[in-house]
Amino acid sequence: ARPLPLRTPARVRVRAGALARVSAMVLALGICCEILATMVGTIGKQLVSYSTRAESKQAAKAFKVSGLIVTTLIGPVLDMAAYTFAPQGVIAPLNGLDIVWNTCSAPFTLGERLTRRHVIGSGLVFIGAASTSIFGPHHSTQESLEWLREVFLSWRFLAYFITFGSLLVVSLVTLSTRPKGTGDKVRGIALGCTAGGIAGNMFFISAGLGLVRSSASTGNWSAWSNWLPYPVLLCGILVAVSNIPFMTKGLQEYDALFMVTLFEGCHIVVACVSGAWVLGEMGSMAPGRVVLYWLCILLIVAGLLVIQTAPSARKNSDRPLRWPSDPADEAVEKEEEEGAARTARDLPVPTAAQGSISRQSTGHANVIVWASWSGIGSASFAGPDGDVVDSDEAWTSSEEEPGASDDDDDDADAKSIEAEESPRAEGSRRG
Numbered sequence: 001a002r003p004l005p006l007r008t009p010a011r012v013r014v015r016a017g018a019l020a021r022v023s024a025m026v027l028a029l030g031i032c033c034e035i036l037a038t039m040v041g042t043i044g045k046q047l048v049s050y051s052t053r054a055e056s057k058q059a060a061k062a063f064k065v066s067g068l069i070v071t072t073l074i075g076p077v078l079d080m081a082a083y084t085f086a087p088q089g090v091i092a093p094l095n096g097l098d099i100v101w102n103t104c105s106a107p108f109t110l111g112e113r114l115t116r117r118h119v120i121g122s123g124l125v126f127i128g129a130a131s132t133s134i135f136g137p138h139h140s141t142q143e144s145l146e147w148l149r150e151v152f153l154s155w156r157f158l159a160y161f162i163t164f165g166s167l168l169v170v171s172l173v174t175l176s177t178r179p180k181g182t183g184d185k186v187r188g189i190a191l192g193c194t195a196g197g198i199a200g201n202m203f204f205i206s207a208g209l210g211l212v213r214s215s216a217s218t219g220n221w222s223a224w225s226n227w228l229p230y231p232v233l234l235c236g237i238l239v240a241v242s243n244i245p246f247m248t249k250g251l252q253e254y255d256a257l258f259m260v261t262l263f264e265g266c267h268i269v270v271a272c273v274s275g276a277w278v279l280g281e282m283g284s285m286a287p288g289r290v291v292l293y294w295l296c297i298l299l300i301v302a303g304l305l306v307i308q309t310a311p312s313a314r315k316n317s318d319r320p321l322r323w324p325s326d327p328a329d330e331a332v333e334k335e336e337e338e339g340a341a342r343t344a345r346d347l348p349v350p351t352a353a354q355g356s357i358s359r360q361s362t363g364h365a366n367v368i369v370w371a372s373w374s375g376i377g378s379a380s381f382a383g384p385d386g387d388v389v390d391s392d393e394a395w396t397s398s399e400e401e402p403g404a405s406d407d408d409d410d411d412a413d414a415k416s417i418e419a420e421e422s423p424r425a426e427g428s429r430r431g
Helices: 009-051 057-085 088-107 118-135 145-152 155-177 185-198 203-218 231-243 243-251 257-276 287-308 327-345 406-430
Strands: 356-361 364-371 375-382
Touching: 009 057, 009 088, 009 243, 009 257, 057 088, 057 203, 057 231, 057 243, 088 118, 088 257, 088 287, 118 287, 145 203, 145 231, 155 185, 155 257, 185 231, 185 243, 185 257, 203 231, 203 257, 231 243, 243 257, 257 287
Parallel strands: none
Antiparallel strands: 356 364, 364 375
């Protein structure tokens, strides 16, 4: 028999160095896939948000369908590839880059106003996300059927499942009590937290695809003869898809900067906590490195809070959004608005002979309301800020008013005839 070659220390070091280089290349590939996934996700979310502002229904439908295709098909595929090649603790914080891309592009694509808080918050998110790639876990666990049982058939997974399920039920109850159209911030927070929380449970994908990678590298597919890997992969697919309806509703009802920030914040926190608690990715890390990692996560959360305290990002939310125009177009629009204001100021005010006149003051304009035998009318005039509330005359016929009777009409006609004939009778008596 041929004797086996002895493993000298030099050969062991060379082999260990080669494995380290391969591991670093695989980690870099996962990070690149996630960065690309955040860019694609930003494009899809902005397409969905723009669909609510398009001027025609066909364009709105086209934008919405395109955005859903991008966020449903292309984005999840890149996410799965990222979680296959790199640990969840490294990939999850990189989702914060979605906020950075959205903040940089939303003023040009969606016409949303960018404030100083948006810039500061996005900078904190970017620094925290980049730092987690340095201090996060870099080792990859050798997934196997025994490891899968240790993770998903344990009290730690059961405790996490009960806690997350309870919070999800509370969020769904909140959404049911505040239906679409309320427009309050509580509904927006519930939508963002629900979508981000569901999307953050990426440990299903990380564990299932990790087992696929391990089986392919070793050539041992015996683990797939067991039932456990299949529900794990099925839950991963459900997590990747079920958050999309909540995110779509949030983008259609609220500002993209507000909703994307909230979604990514919850996504990052849930993914980091579940990776550390369920998968135990930080068990072999040094305590100092673990502390630095969680400080980076707090930096990301601080940046998200800064963005959330910023004022509303949407400009002219009551008008269909248009692409940024040149100064000449803005001057024409301003002149048209001033012309409408002057027209409203020059509207003829009915005289006392037409009926009774009352002047009412509102928070935006002075409204003149008059009543006569021909109906009820109103005209709104520009207030101190120059805004025109309503320059059209709203007439309501007295015949259509509820409660009006024929006797009242006869009395009104008789009084008007007497008012017209009384000056003539006085003049005849004086003659």
